[in-house]
Each structure stands twice: as structure tokens, then as C-alpha cells.
Amino acid sequence: MLNTSTIRTKATLRLSTVAGLLVILALGMLAARMPHIFREFRANPPDAFSDFNNYLYAFTTVLNQPFDASLIYDRDGLFAFLHAMGSQHIGVDSFYAYPPQFALLFSRLALFAPLTAKAIWVLASIALCATGVVLVVKMAYRGNKPGVAVLLVAIALLSRPLLDDVYWGQSNELLFFLLAATFFLIERGNRYLAGLFLALAVVLKVTPLAVAGLLLLRREWRTVIATIGFSIIITAFTVSQLGFRVLWHYLTSDMSRLNNQNMSIGGAPFNNSVRGALQTVMGNVGMPVSATTLAITSLVFAAATCLLAAYLVFRRHEDRRIDYALAGATMLVASPMLESVHLVVALIPLLILFGTAFEHHSRRVSALGPRTEILLGALAVVLLMFAPRLVTYTIAILIIYGLCVARYFPPSIGLRRNVGRPFA
Numbered sequence: 001m002l003n004t005s006t007i008r009t010k011a012t013l014r015l016s017t018v019a020g021l022l023v024i025l026a027l028g029m030l031a032a033r034m035p036h037i038f039r040e041f042r043a044n045p046p047d048a049f050s051d052f053n054n055y056l057y058a059f060t061t062v063l064n065q066p067f068d069a070s071l072i073y074d075r076d077g078l079f080a081f082l083h084a085m086g087s088q089h090i091g092v093d094s095f096y097a098y099p100p101q102f103a104l105l106f107s108r109l110a111l112f113a114p115l116t117a118k119a120i121w122v123l124a125s126i127a128l129c130a131t132g133v134v135l136v137v138k139m140a141y142r143g144n145k146p147g148v149a150v151l152l153v154a155i156a157l158l159s160r161p162l163l164d165d166v167y168w169g170q171s172n173e174l175l176f177f178l179l180a181a182t183f184f185l186i187e188r189g190n191r192y193l194a195g196l197f198l199a200l201a202v203v204l205k206v207t208p209l210a211v212a213g214l215l216l217l218r219r220e221w222r223t224v225i226a227t228i229g230f231s232i233i234i235t236a237f238t239v240s241q242l243g244f245r246v247l248w249h250y251l252t253s254d255m256s257r258l259n260n261q262n263m264s265i266g267g268a269p270f271n272n273s274v275r276g277a278l279q280t281v282m283g284n285v286g287m288p289v290s291a292t293t294l295a296i297t298s299l300v301f302a303a304a305t306c307l308l309a310a311y312l313v314f315r316r317h318e319d320r321r322i323d324y325a326l327a328g329a330t331m332l333v334a335s336p337m338l339e340s341v342h343l344v345v346a347l348i349p350l351l352i353l354f355g356t357a358f359e360h361h362s363r364r365v366s367a368l369g370p371r372t373e374i375l376l377g378a379l380a381v382v383l384l385m386f387a388p389r390l391v392t393y394t395i396a397i398l399i400i401y402g403l404c405v406a407r408y409f410p411p412s413i414g415l416r417r418n419v420g421r422p423f424a
Contacts, residue, residue, distance in 0.1 A: 015358075016147030019154055026157035029385075037167060046086040049118045049169025053089070056117060057081040058096045058103035059110040062242065069242040072096050072103050073254045085114055092265055097258040098171075100246050101203040101238045118169060126166060129173035129344075132180035136348055139184050139321060140355025148358045152351045158385045161343040161393075172344040175205050179348060182211070183324040186223055195226020202227065203234045206255075207331055210306070214327040217314045263337050269388035273338040274301050277394035284390075295336075302334040305401065312408045319365075319407075321356060325349035326404040333401045340388050349400050353377055353407075367409035376403060 041048040058072040060081070071077050075095055082090050096103070109117040137152045156162065165172045178201040185194035198215075201208040216224045239247055263271060267279030275298035282289045289297075309330040313323050328348040332338060354377055356365065366373050376399050383396040 015145065016150065019147045019151035022154035023150065023157060026154055029158070030163065033163070044086070044088055045115060047089045048115070049122055049167070050087065050089040052118050052121055052169030053082055053085065053087055053114075054078065054094060054096045055098075055103075055106070055121075055169075055171070056110060056114060058098070059107045059117075062100075062103045062107040063110040066242055069100055069103070069246040070249055072100065072246075073250070073258070093262075095258060095261065097255075097262065099203060099206060099255075100242055100250055101234055102171075102205075104238050104241055105204070105234075122166060122169060125171070125173040128177035129162065132173070132177035133347070133351075135177075135180045135184040136351045137355070139180075139187055139324075140352045141359055143359045145358070148355065151358075152355055155351060155354065155381055156347050158381060159344065159347060160384055160386055161340050162347070164387075165341040165344050168341060170341045171205070172341050175201055175208070176344045176347065178204075179208065179211065179328060179345060182223075183321075183348070186215075186220060186324075187320065191220065191222035192226045195223045195228075196230050198223065198227045199230030199234060203231050203238075207335060210331040210334065211327045214309060214313045214323070214330065217310050218316060218320075218323055259337060268391045268394055270339065271337055272340060272343070272388060272391070272393035272397070273336055274298060274333070274394060274398075275336050276338065277391040280390060298336045302336065305330055305334045308405065312405065315408070317408055319356060321352050322404065322407045325352040325407075326401075329397070329401040329404045333397050338393070338397070340393055343384060343393060343397065346384070346397055346400055349404055350377065350380060353400070353403050356407075365407060365410050366403070367406040367411070368403070373403060373406070 046053070057078045061072045061077070062069050065071060073096060078094060078096065079090060082094065109120060112120065133153060133156045137149050140152060141148050162173070164170075178197045181197040182194045182201065185191070185197065198208060198212055202212060212224060212227050215227075235247070263275070265271070267276040267283065269280075270276065271279070275294050278297060279289060279294055309326050313326060317323050317326075325348065328345055332342060332346060335342070353373075357370065357373060357377070361370070364370055368376070380396045380399040380403075383392045383399075386392075
């Protein structure tokens, strides 16, 4: 009995030590990159957090020309705006592609000077992301080992997509927070408020519709009803302020046009979806694939992953957190366009997988062995520690999706009894 207690104490100390070292490593990598970032920003301040410039154009247009808001998707107007503010980062990836609701809800930022607006946006994004990490950590791990919580925070800090999202002034930290809050509130039984956060995620970014669909299959009725209700309210408010034409034109024309324009930029590592990876790999071996073939392959793969996720979520995992993890991973892996910053959201399934693995360390909870699962999860973490190279981010998100799916096929009870304690 004493030996068992001693072994557990040593294992806990080792875990805490590893977690602490990973936090130090993450902070060291951040500190090493800061001088380069500061030099770039000082060289041309208008290009600091450059993706936010596209948002700022939309915010300014909505604030100054609310009844001609369709101009937010006008590239000539955007280029003129960027030139006027002194930006040099103007190219094929310079466009605003989000719904009109996004531009309206944040349009008040256009009242500030550009650098002030950027500071508000970036600081608020960091604060929301930190809050989201806390919510996910609390949800992902219910045990009593503080070292596990520190480890989960370290994994978040090691995420290169998170740093890139801050660097570019992107919006995926906001999406991460909204989805984290949604799942956390469902866990706490506050489903109507969860629906508000999910509705904001849907109207601001569209892709979280996949999460809403999977929650519907999970029979989270109150959350889905609240999501639909709040989405209608926000959309109706947008129409009352900007008119119906801009919203209709976005849904019927602008959205598909802008998505095609985004995907035409290139494959991995810019587009880390399966489509982008296939485009890059086949191009590198001298067998380029046509856009039609890429589109069909991407559609078939997305349909397969979504149908599998729908089937699994409909069955319901005994641990609801795994359903949330699979919903988040499916939203990413089924997307035909997956920029590196989009993988900020991958932290939700990744942290849930690690947290629940350590929470249930004394039993096998996946079709994969405990050590295999941890090693594959660690590989995904390592791949996401660095900037994408070729198809590294595609491999990472496929690993995360595969680990989520494997959780729905744990070994039989008899087999579990023959499995010793995998790790402490």
C-alpha cells in the first residue's frame, strides 16, 4: 500500500515537472520570436496585425455607409483603403470574407485610430483566448492533479497557430472562446446561454454550423433552439441596419466567390485541408490534379467524415466531452479551406483528449492503447508547435480527428481487466 502511494507521488511529481518545463519552453519560444516581430512592426506600423486591416475596412464601410454595405466585399475599395493607411501588405490574400454580421457587430472599432483599434482587438482577443483556455481546461480534466492542468495550459501555449493568430490580428481566438464557452455552459447545464455563444459563432464565422448540427444529433434541444433563435435575432438586427440586399448577395454570390478566391491561392501549407494537402503532394510528385478533381475529392472526404461523426454523436459517447471534441475536430477536418490560424480551435479537442486520458489513467478508454494514444497526441502537439511545413498541419488535424473517433470504440470489459495501469 505504501509502495503504491509512493509510486503515485513520484509519478505526480514527474508530471508536474514535465508540465513546468513545457511552460518554460513555450515562454522561451515566444521570447525568442518577439524581437523579430517587433522589428517587423516598427519597420511599417500600418502592416502590424495586417489581417485586421481587412476587418477595419469592413468596419469603416459599415459605419460610414450602412446603406451601401455591399462595398465591404469590393476589392477595389479595400485596396484604396489599404493604400490610404500606408499598408504594404496588399496581395491576393487581401479581402474581407466574413458575413455582414461580423462587420456590423464590431463596426464601432472604426471610431478609433487604426493602431488603437488594433490594440483593442488584439488585447481583447488574447483575454478571450485565455478565458477560453481556462474553460476548456476546467471541462477537460476533473481530476485532482494540478500538474495535469498545467500540462494542458502548456499545450495551449505551445500552439503556433495561436501565436500566428495574434500576429496577424485574426479572429480565431474569438471563435475558440465562443465554442469553448458553448461546451462549458452545456456541461454546466446552462444550455440557453450556451445557445447564445454558439449563435454568435455561427453568424460571425458560418463554419460552426457543423457544431450546431452535431449538437442537434446529440439531442441538445435547448441549446439548438436557443442557437436558432439568437441567430435569427442577430441576423434580423443586421438586416434592419444594413438592408436585406447585402446579406442575400453575400449568401448567394460573395461567399462562394470569396471561398473560391481563397482556395485558388494554393495548397498546403497555406491551405492545410485534405484538399490543400492533396494539391501540394500531387504537384510535388509531378502529377498535378485538376480543380474539379480536388473539389470532388474534398467533397467526398468531407461527406465521409461528417457522416461518421454524425453517426457517432447520434449514438452518444458516455462522456459528453468526447462528443464536443469530435464536433470541433469535424468542423476543421471537413473544411475545404484550412489556414494555419484556423487550427487555434483544434485546441478544444486536443485538450479534451489529453485531459480525459489523464483523468481515466487507470483504464483504457480508446480503441488505441493508452501509450499509443498519448504518443499520437504528443505528435500532434509537436507538429503544431512550429510553422506548417508541407502537410504537417494536415497530419496534425487528421491525428486529432482519428483520436476522437477511436474514443468511441473502447475495448470490451474483459479486455480492460487485463490491461494494467498504463500511466500515472
